[in-house]
Amino acid sequence: MHEMGIVMHLAKTLDELAEEQNIAKIGSVTLQVGEVSGIMTDLFVDAWDYFKVKHPVLTESQLKLETIKAVTYCEACGKTYETVRFGRTCPYCQSGETYLVMGNQCIIKEIEAEENEEGQ
Template structure:
């Protein structure tokens, strides 16, 4: 529904990362997208292709998408079930007191990049979850 906004944020985050870590080229970006995050992958790829040439560091980078399955937790019976198959109502006890455990994510899992100094050092950030 708002793929353009997400791609805009993605490009910003990648540009900042490139600056911080002195990366000259990002070869690939692996994005984990939740099954019920509302992101339409076709549109998302279109938006990515539109923004990519506008950021030199991303110019020839490949977008890889991974899907995170949606899982719901039921407060009523303490079980989990597939969100997409059953929706908000628990298939075991019919309770409506259910919460999404996973499936709403949009996380940059990893990038492949070349750095200015050509160092092979591995670095990582704390995982932040603002969903």
């Protein structure tokens, strides 16, 4: 469900971009997905396949996913560590005073696009 919402926003963002930049067709979309963004990639790809056929610009496009490592910062000892492995407790000093620095985002890194012919 969460994935469907994100895909809808992604499709809308790309539709708008295509219009602004005179793009006829998008060949590929590269997304950077954080490890703790809460996005399940299998579901995300399914949702994308379902949605892309409803958007002419996206119909032939391929989705490429890159993972962004999640990193947590410990306020007690000032070190950073891998969130997925250790969770909220700092592995160096066992403190729980930690917060996520990165890894919850979902960013459109780049797209491959074909422009409309001149004059169209």
